[in-house]
Amino acid sequence: MKKLFMVLLIAVMATTLSGCKNNDDDIREIELNVFMSFPRFQEQFEEYFELFSEKMLEEENIRVIINLEMPSSDTAQQLLQARLSSGDAPDIYTLHAIADIPSYYEAGYLLDLSDAEFVDSVYASVLESVTYDEKVLALPLESLAWGYLYNKDMFAEYGLTPPETLSEMEAVVATLNANGETAFELAFQESWIPQLMMALSLGGMINSEEPNFVENMNAGTGSYGDIDEVFGIIDLIMENGTDRPFETGGAAGSAAFANGEAAMWVQGPWMSGSILEVNPDMNIGLAPLPITNNADTTMINLSTSTSLGVSPSSENKDIAIKLVNFILDAEHSSALFEELKFNPLSSVHTYETFPWVDEAMSYVALGKAYLESALPNGVTDETAAMLQEYYAGTKTKQEVIDAIDAAWASAVALQN
Amino acid sequence: MKRKLSSIFFITLLTIFMIIAALFTLSPILLAVMNSFKSNGEIYTNILSLPTKWSFDNYVTAFKNTNYLQSLFNTIWLVSLSLFGIVIVSSMAGYKLARTKTKLSKYIFGIFVISMLIPFHSIMIGLVKVSHDLHVQGHLWGLAIIYVGIGSPMAIFLYHGFTKNIPREIEEAALIDGCNQFTLFTKIVFPMLKPITATIVILNALWIWNDFLLPLLMITDKDKYTLLLSTKMLFGQYNSDWSKILAILILALLPVIIVYVFMQKYIVKGVSDGAIKS
Amino acid sequence: MRNSNKVLILFCLPAFLLYSIFVLYPALGGFWYSLTNWNGLNPTYDYVGLSNYLELLDDKVFITSLLFTAKYVLYMVVLQNVIALTLAIIIESLSKGKKVLRTIFFFPNMISMIVGGFIWMFIFTKVFPQLAEMFGIAILNESWIGNPEYSFYSILILSLWGSVGYLMIIYIAALQSIPGQLIEAAKIDGANKLQTIWHVVRPLIINSITIGIFVSLSTSFKVFDQVYSLTGGGPGRATQVVSMNIYMEAFAYQSRYGYASAKAIILFVTILLITGVQLFVMKRKEVEM
Numbered sequence: 001m002k003k004l005f006m007v008l009l010i011a012v013m014a015t016t017l018s019g020c021k022n023n024d025d026d027i028r029e030i031e032l033n034v035f036m037s038f039p040r041f042q043e044q045f046e047e048y049f050e051l052f053s054e055k056m057l058e059e060e061n062i063r064v065i066i067n068l069e070m071p072s073s074d075t076a077q078q079l080l081q082a083r084l085s086s087g088d089a090p091d092i093y094t095l096h097a098i099a100d101i102p103s104y105y106e107a108g109y110l111l112d113l114s115d116a117e118f119v120d121s122v123y124a125s126v127l128e129s130v131t132y133d134e135k136v137l138a139l140p141l142e143s144l145a146w147g148y149l150y151n152k153d154m155f156a157e158y159g160l161t162p163p164e165t166l167s168e169m170e171a172v173v174a175t176l177n178a179n180g181e182t183a184f185e186l187a188f189q190e191s192w193i194p195q196l197m198m199a200l201s202l203g204g205m206i207n208s209e210e211p212n213f214v215e216n217m218n219a220g221t222g223s224y225g226d227i228d229e230v231f232g233i234i235d236l237i238m239e240n241g242t243d244r245p246f247e248t249g250g251a252a253g254s255a256a257f258a259n260g261e262a263a264m265w266v267q268g269p270w271m272s273g274s275i276l277e278v279n280p281d282m283n284i285g286l287a288p289l290p291i292t293n294n295a296d297t298t299m300i301n302l303s304t305s306t307s308l309g310v311s312p313s314s315e316n317k318d319i320a321i322k323l324v325n326f327i328l329d330a331e332h333s334s335a336l337f338e339e340l341k342f343n344p345l346s347s348v349h350t351y352e353t354f355p356w357v358d359e360a361m362s363y364v365a366l367g368k369a370y371l372e373s374a375l376p377n378g379v380t381d382e383t384a385a386m387l388q389e390y391y392a393g394t395k396t397k398q399e400v401i402d403a404i405d406a407a408w409a410s411a412v413a414l415q416n
Numbered sequence: 417m418k419r420k421l422s423s424i425f426f427i428t429l430l431t432i433f434m435i436i437a438a439l440f441t442l443s444p445i446l447l448a449v450m451n452s453f454k455s456n457g458e459i460y461t462n463i464l465s466l467p468t469k470w471s472f473d474n475y476v477t478a479f480k481n482t483n484y485l486q487s488l489f490n491t492i493w494l495v496s497l498s499l500f501g502i503v504i505v506s507s508m509a510g511y512k513l514a515r516t517k518t519k520l521s522k523y524i525f526g527i528f529v530i531s532m533l534i535p536f537h538s539i540m541i542g543l544v545k546v547s548h549d550l551h552v553q554g555h556l557w558g559l560a561i562i563y564v565g566i567g568s569p570m571a572i573f574l575y576h577g578f579t580k581n582i583p584r585e586i587e588e589a590a591l592i593d594g595c596n597q598f599t600l601f602t603k604i605v606f607p608m609l610k611p612i613t614a615t616i617v618i619l620n621a622l623w624i625w626n627d628f629l630l631p632l633l634m635i636t637d638k639d640k641y642t643l644l645l646s647t648k649m650l651f652g653q654y655n656s657d658w659s660k661i662l663a664i665l666i667l668a669l670l671p672v673i674i675v676y677v678f679m680q681k682y683i684v685k686g687v688s689d690g691a692i693k694s
Numbered sequence: 695m696r697n698s699n700k701v702l703i704l705f706c707l708p709a710f711l712l713y714s715i716f717v718l719y720p721a722l723g724g725f726w727y728s729l730t731n732w733n734g735l736n737p738t739y740d741y742v743g744l745s746n747y748l749e750l751l752d753d754k755v756f757i758t759s760l761l762f763t764a765k766y767v768l769y770m771v772v773l774q775n776v777i778a779l780t781l782a783i784i785i786e787s788l789s790k791g792k793k794v795l796r797t798i799f800f801f802p803n804m805i806s807m808i809v810g811g812f813i814w815m816f817i818f819t820k821v822f823p824q825l826a827e828m829f830g831i832a833i834l835n836e837s838w839i840g841n842p843e844y845s846f847y848s849i850l851i852l853s854l855w856g857s858v859g860y861l862m863i864i865y866i867a868a869l870q871s872i873p874g875q876l877i878e879a880a881k882i883d884g885a886n887k888l889q890t891i892w893h894v895v896r897p898l899i900i901n902s903i904t905i906g907i908f909v910s911l912s913t914s915f916k917v918f919d920q921v922y923s924l925t926g927g928g929p930g931r932a933t934q935v936v937s938m939n940i941y942m943e944a945f946a947y948q949s950r951y952g953y954a955s956a957k958a959i960i961l962f963v964t965i966l967l968i969t970g971v972q973l974f975v976m977k978r979k980e981v982e983m
Contacts, residue, residue, distance in 0.1 A: 033636060039649060066635045072649060075632070078945030082633055086544040086952065088553055090636070108734045188840075191928060246840025246929050249659075335890040381946055389930030392843050412952070416735065429902045430784050435789075436783070438798045441855065446800075447821055448813045459879045480758050505709035512705035516698050524706055526839050531717050533965050534817045541727070541951055542720025550715070566714030568709045626806035628919060635706055642805055650813060656818055671721035680797045687800070687860060688867040 029063040032323060035090035036068065037076035037306070040274065041340055045070075052326045055317070064319060080258035084109050089311040091320045094141070097103065097304040098374045101137050102307065111310040116252045116321050118328045121346040121411035129304035129371070132140050137165050138307035139324045143345040145239040145286075145369070146268040147200065147300050147361035149275075152283035154181065154263045162287035164295040165233055171202070173240050178353045185262035187253025188391060189364050191343075196243075197237060197266050199372075200289045201230035204297040207370035214373065217408050224401040229292045231397055237266060238391055258282050259396050268358050270305075288363055300363045303372035304345075334407050376411035379404060444690065452662035454512075459658055474663035482646040482664060485569070488671060491642045494556045494563075495624050496630075499617050501564035502571050506616070507609055509568070510575025525576065525654075528569040536629065544604035544633050559634050563624055570589070571616045574690060578612040579605075611689065625672070643668050728955035737950065755931060756957060759897050759939040760964075762846075763901045763915065769850055770857075770914040771869060775906045777854065778861035786869045786946075796866065799913065800859035807856050811923025815839065826888035842932035846927050847972065853920050857913070861906050868902035870897070883896075905977040908969055915965045 036045060046205040049066045055063045069090065071079050080093055084107075095104055104110050114118065114136045119127065122140060130138045150162065158179055163169040172181040188194045205227045206213045216222025226297045242248070242262050251274060257265045258278035264272075270286055291297045308327065309319045327333060337344065353361075363369060386403050389395040395403070452474055454467040459550050470549075478484070513525050543562070544553070550560030586608075590600050631642045642650070647668040651661060676683065728746055732739035751754055765900050785934035802810065818838035826835035838848045872895060879891045918937040921927055927934035927942070934942070938960065 035636075067634045069638065070649070071632075072651070078941070079632070081543055081945050081949050082541065083636075085949075086541065086548050088544065088548040188929065189926075189929070242818070244837055244840060246837060251980065378950075385928070385930040387930070388928050389932055392929040392932055393843055394930065394932045414731075427788070430788065431791075432782050432794055432918075434781075434784060434788070438795060441798055441802060444810075444813050444855070451816075457818065464820050464828075465735060465847070498940055499714075505712065509706040512702050516702045518699055518702070521697050521702055524702075524710065526786055527718070528713065529720070531713070533912060533962065533969065535937060535961050535965065537918070538724050538939045538955070538962050539717060539720035541942075541944060541955075542723035543716060546715060546720055556835075561712060562716045564709075565712035569717070572709060574710055580950075601705075601873065607962070619822040622804065626808075628806065628808045644808060647807060658820060661812065662816060665812055668809050669805060676801060676804050680800075683804075684796060684863060687803075688863045 003062050006248065007250050010030040020415075027057070027061055027063050029065065031065045031067060032092065032314075032316060033067045033090040033324075033331070034069065034307075034375070035076075035080055035095050036070050037080075039070045039072050040302065042070050044305045044336065044339055048327075048332065049251065051325070051332055052323055055326070062319065063207060064323075065108070066323075071149065079124070087313075091314040091316060092308055092310055092323060094306050095309050097138060097140060097307040098372055099377075099380065101130065101132050102308070102311075102374065103377055105132055105137055107137075109309070109311060111312045111314070111317065111320065111321075113137060113139065113324065114312065117325045118342050118346070121328055121348050123345055123347070125302075126304055126345045129264035131308050137329055138309040140304045140307050140345055141327070141342065141349075142267060142270060142306040143304050143343045144270070145302050145357065145364060146270075146345070147286055147288040148266045149257070149266055149269070149271070149359065150264045150285040150287060151257070151260060152285040153261075154260060158270075163290050164284070164298050165290050165293045166236070167234065168294055169290045170236060172234065177240065182242050183240040183264060184237045184242070185253055185257045185265035185267075186238070186246035186391075187248040187256070187267075188388055189247060189249040189252075190390050191381075193250060193253070193267065194387040195380060196386035197234050198230065198387060199380075200266065201233055201291045202227065203301050203370060204289070204291045205230060206373075207299060209292075210295065215403075218376075218412055220409060224404050226399075228397070228401065233289065234387070234390075238303060246304060246388070254278060255357055269341070269354070269360075270339075272356065275318050276341075284356050286360050288368060296331050298368065300360050301320045301368040301372050302364065302369050306402070319348060376408055376415070379407050382407035418614060423669065440549065443530065448662045449666055451659060452666050457498070459600050471583050472659050477660060478643075478650075478663040478667050481641075481650055482667065483641070484643075484667060486531050486639060488574065488644045489644045490556060490640055490670075491625060491644075492559055494642060497557060497560035497622055498563035498624050499620055501560060502567045502612055502618060502620055505564060506568045506571035507575050507613065510572040511579045511601065511605055514576045515578035515587075525572075528572050531569050532573070540629075540633070547634060552635050553634055554640075555606055556635070556640055559631060562630065563620075567620050567623070571620065574612055575609060578609060582608055614682065615686040615690045618683055622683075643671070704721060707785040723786055724955045724958055726961050727952050731950075732952040733841055733950050743954070746953045747960075749953065750956060750960060755934075756936075756939055759931070759934045760935050762934065763917070763936045764847070766849070766853075767911065767914045768938035770853060771907055771910040773854055773904065774858055774910045774914075778906065779865050779903075781858070781862045782865035783895075786866060787829070787887075796863070799862055802856045803859040805856065807852070808855050808923045811920055812850055814848070814855070815924055818848055839925055842929060845933050849920055849924055852924055853917065855919070861909065864906055864909075865899065867897060872898050893895055898981070900976075900979070903971065906957040907972060907976070911964060911969050911972060915961070915968070936959050 034049070038045065046068060049068065051063045053066065056062045064402045076094075080090075082094075083089060084104075089109060095101065101110065112135045116136070116139075118137050118139055123143075125138065126143045129143075130140050131137055138333075146332070148371050154176075156162065158175050160175060160183075162231050163172050174181045186194075202213075208319045210227055213222055242256065248256065250271065253265065253267070254271050254274040256262065257267075266289065269286055275282055275284060288298045288300045295371060308324055310317065310324060314320050327336075328348055330344045333346070333348050334351050341354065341358055344351065344353060352367055382404055386395060386400040390397070390400050421494045421622040431587070450466060453472070455471065455473075458467065461563065513521050513546060547562060549557060552561055586604060587600060590604050595604070595649075607680050628648065631645050632648075635641060635645060638646075647664055650664050666671075729741055729743060730739045731746075781795075781799055785792055788795070810835045822834040822838060825831065826833075836844050838844045876894055876898075877890060880894045885893065915938055917935050918941070921933060921935050921938055925933045927938045931939075936957070940957045942956050943957060944948075944951050
């Protein structure tokens with residue numbers, strides 16, 4: 001036993017030592033820690049960063065070693081915050097443009113990128129979403145125009161068109177039910193997915209009927225009870241969805257939706273890649289979610305979600321900024337963005353847009369769209385947890401409203 | 417005679433009960449193994465049957481995607497280093513604490529013991545911060561040092577208890593022969609601690625091998641992932657394709673199963689000794 | 695200083711140094727943070743006295759998770775020990791297959807509860823529904839992960855599966871240490887099996903029962919991996935245990951690390967008090983017998 005252990009120890013040490021090779025020429029070697037919450041795109045980014053390393057070696061004689069960390073989406077944010085708060089910030093990391101930039105910037109974790117090369121090529125509307133305090137603080141990766149997804153072929157089969165009001169949606173659901181189809185895909189295992197229902201319906205309400213909602217909430221005079229109409233559509237979805245939603249995660253949901261198990265899914269186009277992987281012939285449609293019987297509340301959500309920031313504590317800021325610029329490289333970026341099914345967001349992007357983007361844009365052209373606004377820190381998480389419990393029946397509608405109100409109030413109190 | 421018959425009946429009943437219980441205990445693993453050789457489609461037709469065609473495709477994919485050999489090697493390296501450290505520092509401390517009857521030794525021992533109840537979550541962030549400041553974060557050897565820090569109290573406790581039951585005469589004789597404290601410890605005491613060392617090695621190996629949260633917080637580089645980390649990272653990616661997931665899980669279990677099959681006698685004994693002595 | 699203390703310090707130094715850096719210092723740091731409003735993100739924070747602790751008093755989410763954990767601990771302490779002791783007694787009374795059975799029942803203890811949790815998730819979500827269909831057992835068709843009423847028991851099944859073997863080993867060792875003559879003597883006196891267990895075996899293994907309950911108490915209060923891998927605390931927070939509540943408070947929600955630290959201190963004190971009381975009471979009982 002002891003001998004075995006010693007042999008093992010020696011073997012281990014020998015291999016670790018032989019791994020250290022010396023470079024005799026004057027190539028500089030630097031390491032960059034990159035933290036991204038895209039495990040499903042691991043290969044693509046690894047390949048892309050390989051291109052960057054080659055370029056650096058060629059042009060600047062620097063060997064860039066990129067340590068790419070890609071935790072699963074349910075642990076990513078917790079892990080990133082643990083790293084940041086313990087002073088162990090990655091050089092480059094992903095964050096949510098609208099939800100995270102303000103608080104990360106205030107805490108001093110974001111480098112001002114206003115002078116970076118990429119800024120010139122990004123569309124003005126997208127650039128605005130990563131600008132805070134008049135500084136560009138991140139490179140936008142995912143620019144979104146989203147609502148819910150629907151199965152175009154199934155809609156065509158039953159002669160349906162995307163409904164504009166809640167009662168029209170009820171009619172659509174009735175038709176689907178009558179034909180033995182399930183109306184909505186429910187994939188509630190990861191709490192961010194049921195949360196999308198609230199994100200869409202809240203956005204629709206505060207950009208039409210309830211323009212003072214956020215102001216009132218911040219002042220402590222508002223309540224989610226003021227917009228409890230949103231439970232109309234939420235109830236409708238929950239009552240007409242697929243079985244066992246808590247055993248269905250994002251990937252399983254994509255597979256089920258791709259196989260036609262449900263006609264609609266409240267989910268963004270960021271899932272189109274995994275849907276098409278299961279069923280490459282699927283015709284994905286995208287439409288704004290109706291909330292009430294006022295068609296004005298039915299709108300597309302425009303937002304920028306995942307973005308790339310650079311840490312001010314990075315020891316290799318110049319190279320880190322070069323890497324960020326390289327994401328929008330004129331030669332390579334188009335291929336990457338197209339493969340990831342991301343929307344074009346810069347003048348360097350020359351690929352053809354996807355059909356669901358065109359469909360969303362047709363609503364935007366009619367003015368049926370709004371720019372997503374930030375909610376206080378923690379409100380989204382609370383909503384996500386509460387909607388899961390609402391479905392499970394462990395919380396009533398009133399308890400959900402009270403809990404989100406309380407989370408909002410506590411976030412406001414913490415800010416002051 | 418009548419009494420004997422009822423007793424045979426009783427024993428048979430117990431035996432049947434135990435066989436069922438044993439099957440129940442093993443069934444999750446058996447079902448996982450069985451279904452990991454099927455295509456995902458076949459899982460949905462009959463989950464209880466053996467695969468119609470044994471396919472190793474899932475294992476080939478899992479092997480590649482988890483970077484299996486590297487993660488396995490990382491885990492073995494991490495566990496060996498940690499055990500080495502824990503045994504050395506704790507045997508010294510545990511032995512000396514048992515042999516020194518002063519107030520100081522009582523205090524030191526007390527400080528060690530109380531920490532055994534501190535939940536990991538209470539030290540989590542402070543630990544991440546300190547490891548970063550000391551530049552031990554992100555390295556397997558750094559993680560091993562942390563395991564020595566966290567694991568030594570229990571080991572010291574066990575060494576302390578074991579030493580108390582060893583007669584002092586041998587040590588006293590050696591000291592009279594002119595042995596110094598250090599050679600006394602390495603040449604005479606440490607070999608006598610062997611049984612409890614085996615227990616400590618087994619208990620800590622089990623803990624470190626299966627620990628998840630600490631490596632998750634400390635290791636950032638994919639090439640340094642432990643087996644459990646690469647397993648968990650892949651789990652999120654494939655959550656609809658169960659036959660693939662099961663292959664990944666079984667691969668993660670494989671080293672444990674192999675070690676257990678060959679060493680189960682020592683492991684069970686080690687665990688049992690550890691429990692009785694505490 | 696006395697010479698013996700000098701040597702003692704020398705021998706303890708390596709262990710004490712690592713222990714101080716990686717356990718003591720972070721633990722004391724945690725106590726200090728619990729008195730601040732550090733949000734885990736901002737580099738600066740203020741001392742706020744006991745206000746985090748006062749806030750805990752009417753934090754419904756925390757109290758719910760504490761009660762949920764208490765319920766879990768209660769079930770675990772009873773079931774773990776009853777099952778482990780039953781298995782140990784049966785195994786010891788069998789003449790054949792002792793070793794095989796012991797090996798099988800201990801096996802799940804070797805497995806990480808993260809991996810074990812995923813395997814059981816497969817059992818609960820894929821195997822159970824098929825069994826329900828094949829044999830028409832309705833209860834198997836419930837949502838064992840999604841319905842909080844059932845997922846409590848899923849977590850319990852996973853935890854018991856993964857931990858009973860360890861206690862069983864403790865009890866087997868205790869039973870083996872009972873001198874055979876005592877049991878023989880009881881038989882001669884005409885005691886039946888149950889009487890022997892109650893009057894002869896029980897007083898002799900009460901010490902092991904103290905250990906068994908202590909182990910159950912201290913480990914199940916800290917439960918994390920099992921819940922994390924099986925339900926993630928969900929749906930929502932319906933199966934959230936204290937350690938997970940602390941983890942989420944620190945790293946998700948509003949990342950209030952100071953507040954989360956206060957919760958961690960409460961958890962530590964709770965474990966300390968409950969196990970302390972348990973040891974005190976049971977040690978006194980042991981002496982009485």
